[in-house]
Amino acid sequence: MIRTRFAPSPTGYVHLGNLRTALFAYLFARHEAGVFILRVEDTDQSRYVEGAVENLLRTLEWAGITLDEGPYLDANGKLAEKGQFGPYTQSKRLSIYQKYVAELIAKGGAYHCFCTAERLENLRTEQQLNKLPTGYDGLCLKTTSPEEAAKRIEQGEKYVVRLKMPRSGETIFTDLIRGEVRFKNELIDDQVLLKSDGFPTYHLAVVVDDHLMEISHVIRGEDWISSTPKHIQLYRYFGWEIPEFGHVPLILNSDKSKFSKRQGDVAAEQYQSRGYLPEALVNFIAFLGWNPGDERELFNPEELCAEFKLDHVSKAGAVFNLEKLDWFNREYLKRMNPGELVRRAKPFLATTYIPLDNEMLLTKAVALEQTRITTLSELGPAINFVFQLPEYPPTALVWRKSTSEQSLKILTELIPLLNTISVQDWQTVLIEARIKAWIGEQGYNNGEVLWPLRVALSGQEKSPPPFEIAAVLGQQESIHRVETALAKLQG
């Protein structure tokens, strides 16, 4: 049984890099008919953020990443957990880690360390000065016997527990994405496993939990690759089966450094609030490092689940490119049926003066701008003219190859024409047919008629075609707007 997990630290927002790692783990599990788990890695007390887990869950839900096990929000919005391997929150598992640390010490895989922060710091600077690899020198392992350590702990002395890395040999593993990776053991630090506050570090907690939760494939960011030998050593000491590892490449800033807050919008929530569709964002980040092996690019969530394979994940990092995201978003927007688009757009329209009760008109208005917008947040400003004619100067009504007098004449003649169209003929194509025919009869050209008409109807120099606007507005309002334009031209 394939079991993967997403194990973020609850920081208050979901970093896009983490979201993509989660997505890969999720897609892999789904593709293999496996199980996908969320585990909250909150072992750093100083990083505690109120409401972070709730936010995390809402964001994953928005992105369409569904969880089989782990925390979830119940009907009342309260935090709950599902699954047989809980708790899925590390701060609730402290006694578990204590137990395994004791076991590890007993097995000779770890030891107590009483060194002060000052000594550690001096040690590091000295090592760096002498161009030596940095790392703990094993002082407490050499000088403090288990009996003495027990005594010092008894007396209330602060301590940490460190991993006892073998001083020789190599740790070799085959990464699912990168192939064989090897490290010399002597260069690997005796990592702290249990902090002096009694909390485990990532390295201990991740191994204990991945084992206990029966994770078969550890899919995580490339930045973890150097600590993998420490984790493997832990599995060995415990005598546990070592899972498969897959280290996915990083998302990069345009200068190729790790995608960061400083250089861009890294929080998934920012894209949500700016009106990106989750399926577009997911499609986009999936393609940052993955491809189906052919030239298709548009994959909805179901298609991603069906096609995603780890062997098409690339090794190199990928630069985040907002323009490509915009393109994906436009593609999804264009393909969406108007009713659905209205439903999705409503949260963004709620902050505008656009009335949301007239579903019919709203749907027509939205359809008008559907192919012209990039994000949902652009929709409100784009369709606002339908509900409220914007202020505009009379000069806007004059086409660049025409005159004010000519525009006045044409708009005046247009009113009776518009009036002769019957109610049932008030549709885009029929309005267009009538007006174009009339233009022909009169010997006008399109520009000198359609420009002033369009501006009269929209109040804007840039807008959809006049026939579409007229159809949305209705006959009465359309004529009214042309009359308003006439009044403006007459001064």
Added chain:
RNA sequence: GGCCCCAUCGUCUAGUGGCUAGGACACCACGCUUUCAAUGUGGUAACACGGGUUCGAUUCCCGUUGGGGCUACCA
């Protein structure tokens, strides 16, 4: 500094020893057109470098260079 990872158009990428090195975004030109989009057609643009291996390397090996990650009682 040490260790590790990586390297095809500006960006995301296909390629798996023999191709005019393909696609997408972006960009440019033209077409359509009342405007802005959308759309159609076409175009500019890449195998980091040096050695091997081979009849033949973008592709395999080594090195160089470059970039990145890690190097905490943070994840």
